[in-house]
Amino acid sequence: MAVDLVSWLQEHRVINASGTMTDLGASSVPEDVARLVMESLRCFVDMHALQAMASSVIVRATGAEAGCVTGSAAGGVAVAVAGCMTGSDLGAIESLPDTSALSRRVIIQKGHVVNFGVPISQVIRLTGAEVLEIGSATDCRPYQLEHALDRETAAVVYVVSHHTVQSGLLPLGDVARIARQAGVPVIVDAASEYDLRSFIGLGADLAVYSAHKFLAGPTAGIVAGRKDLVRAAYLNQVRGIGRAMKVGKEGIVGAVAALERWLALDHGAQHEAEYRRVRELGEGMERIPGLRAVEVPDPTGNPITRVRVHLDGPNPGRAAAALAQALRTGSPPVAVRDHHVDLGYFELDPCNLLEGDVPVILERMAQSVREGVLKESPSPAPEPVVPGRLGPRRSTYTPDGLPCVDVGQVPWAGQGIPPGGREQALLDWPDAYLGGMGDGGESPGS
Numbered sequence: 001m002a003v004d005l006v007s008w009l010q011e012h013r014v015i016n017a018s019g020t021m022t023d024l025g026a027s028s029v030p031e032d033v034a035r036l037v038m039e040s041l042r043c044f045v046d047m048h049a050l051q052a053m054a055s056s057v058i059v060r061a062t063g064a065e066a067g068c069v070t071g072s073a074a075g076g077v078a079v080a081v082a083g084c085m086t087g088s089d090l091g092a093i094e095s096l097p098d099t100s101a102l103s104r105r106v107i108i109q110k111g112h113v114v115n116f117g118v119p120i121s122q123v124i125r126l127t128g129a130e131v132l133e134i135g136s137a138t139d140c141r142p143y144q145l146e147h148a149l150d151r152e153t154a155a156v157v158y159v160v161s162h163h164t165v166q167s168g169l170l171p172l173g174d175v176a177r178i179a180r181q182a183g184v185p186v187i188v189d190a191a192s193e194y195d196l197r198s199f200i201g202l203g204a205d206l207a208v209y210s211a212h213k214f215l216a217g218p219t220a221g222i223v224a225g226r227k228d229l230v231r232a233a234y235l236n237q238v239r240g241i242g243r244a245m246k247v248g249k250e251g252i253v254g255a256v257a258a259l260e261r262w263l264a265l266d267h268g269a270q271h272e273a274e275y276r277r278v279r280e281l282g283e284g285m286e287r288i289p290g291l292r293a294v295e296v297p298d299p300t301g302n303p304i305t306r307v308r309v310h311l312d313g314p315n316p317g318r319a320a321a322a323l324a325q326a327l328r329t330g331s332p333p334v335a336v337r338d339h340h341v342d343l344g345y346f347e348l349d350p351c352n353l354l355e356g357d358v359p360v361i362l363e364r365m366a367q368s369v370r371e372g373v374l375k376e377s378p379s380p381a382p383e384p385v386v387p388g389r390l391g392p393r394r395s396t397y398t399p400d401g402l403p404c405v406d407v408g409q410v411p412w413a414g415q416g417i418p419p420g421g422r423e424q425a426l427l428d429w430p431d432a433y434l435g436g437m438g439d440g441g442e443s444p445g446s
């Protein structure tokens, strides 16, 4: 029987309180952008001319010398790294990932080695480059970068993201200055950032953005920067390893349309509407026992305030994981920002909530709490013998009065969070996701 796609999509809609997540389809593309994408699908066009037009729009949006559209931001990082190794040498471009005749080392601070679905080091390495991590997880000093830069170095990759360590690392301005002295280009992975100008302004040679995150376009990436390096990246996309991750005309037109919309958007009005949802969520949560809502700013300076939902009780890590999982697998499914559930909280992001989502989220939370999701998080912690923690401490006292960690309260103390049900569902794909399709759509996953 033929699949009725419209019904399938309606039945499987996930309420997205997690932000811009590739796993959830990344963005809800606005009508005017979607219309232009549809227009592009019907016609033939010289793709290089289309990319040259895209370059002029990227230049206007970013202040860079040139730009091109890639299959995704991850694809953009890959072709940017490839371009920094090969330049415009078509022979070298065709030879990748063989880098035996090229400078192939790519430097990255250890605290920037993030995983946005895949480790960024894999995206760099698939070009044939070798990754050299410098510093330690939470610390990097100028001398460590100066020491690492040598004739083997093709590029420095600098990641701006909520995933990175947020303190103790080298700021972009310093990295750009030190790398420039050594004649080495700096590629900024700014996939998830709103600011389209600062990274180039601070000295990045190439900046990479996602077209399907805050820009709300269809899936694509944007590479902006020095003309020679953008050209080299582009050549790697059309004549080298980037062919396996190429972008089609619909992606290019979608990225351009999304950029034009972004340039004309009343951002202040949009952020006010988003903040109203944040307030509604926070106020609604005051009526749900066991939850504590706090407003938090985006860690990298994006114009987003989110609701952080703290779980109280003997084992907040388990409770946060259990509630996030219950929301994700119930009906309708609600995806929350669950990167830090082991610390006893998750966050709600207002950017991708649609009209009518807020009351549904609040009701699903209240319902999960009523059904006892939080009670099923037994504490492995010893009973505190001294009543009261003297504030929100994660430690207590032994019977003889010595300080001891309340092992239910700290993420490092073992058996905190049960293994992720969603990861298991992925390993069981497609079977785990096909359950319920015939009978009108149970939620996917376990």
Ligand SMILES: *Cc1c(COP(=O)(O)O)cnc(C)c1O
Binding pocket: 022, 072, 073, 074, 075, 116, 159, 160, 161, 189, 190, 191, 192, 209, 210, 211, 212, 220, 221
């Ligand atoms: C999302 C993200 C990516 C990947 O972006 P895509 O466009 O989905 O490939 C890369 N880097 C960072 C920091 C991200 O947040």
